[in-house]
Amino acid sequence: METAAIQTHGLTRRFGELTAVDNVTFSVAQGQFFGFLGPNGAGKSTTIKMLTGLLEPSSGSVEILGQPFSANALDLKRQIGVVPEGMALLGRLTAPEYLRFVGRMYGLDRETTNRRAEELLEFMQLANESRKLVTDFSHGMQKKLALAAAVIHGPKVLFLDEPFEGVDAIAAGMLKTMLHGMIQRGATIFLTTHVLEIVERLCSHVAIISQGRLVANGSIEELRAGVASSVPGADGSQKLTLEQIFLSIVGAGGMEPAQELSWLA
């Protein structure tokens, strides 16, 4: 069997009394576009940080392309790309300087780095912003630059924490095309986002985390089949949207809607 792109066993992270990620086991096959969903505070970013070697698990294990980070972290980090929650860009550089720096850090030669940096800036429509410092970029521009930096070395596995947040519709369209192209060339993508329409369109597999626990994992079709009988009015003729599936698994689940805010009534 082919080595999984991502494999976790009993992955757990505690912050004091809180167990943010609780005994999470899942596998992502190479070439999969994997959507990792969950409500606010469910444990998505904490999981992604552990998957990318940014945060030590309290217990459990992570293997990327069959290797734990402890085996050869540098080699592994060359094979992955990450857009983390806070992006962590170097603000005192311009975008071309930043991309050239990142490319060189990944061991690309100068010519390849320069060519890819230029192409990426064009692609992300940041080429006209080449004299501005990154710190003066808008949030969406920073997000696009973070994405460019995450793919400059052609990673085999790409981790994206909310890549579409703050990105305009034109850029989001281009990003979707780019990510689709990467999948077609055999890359694996692990994506967290609250934009379920994007997950529905792009992802072949979905896992849902809620209060640190994995509560669903499978193809969208499998998840749909799993909840169809519990959603009122959903017979075989009606195809549930991912939003309906998501709400059925982690949403109000038959409870009364939250009370109204009295002063807004």
Ligand SMILES: Nc1ncnc2c1ncn2[C@@H]1O[C@H](COP(=O)(O)OP(=O)(O)OP(=O)(O)O)[C@@H](O)[C@H]1O
């Ligand atoms: N460094 C930390 N110290 C203490 N608690 C933390 C820390 N990082 C995360 N948490 C807590 O862990 C839980 C999971 O947080 P996490 O950021 O992983 O959620 P998330 O699913 O990414 O949420 P969102 O969709 O809102 O970004 C939250 O209760 C959060 O407050």
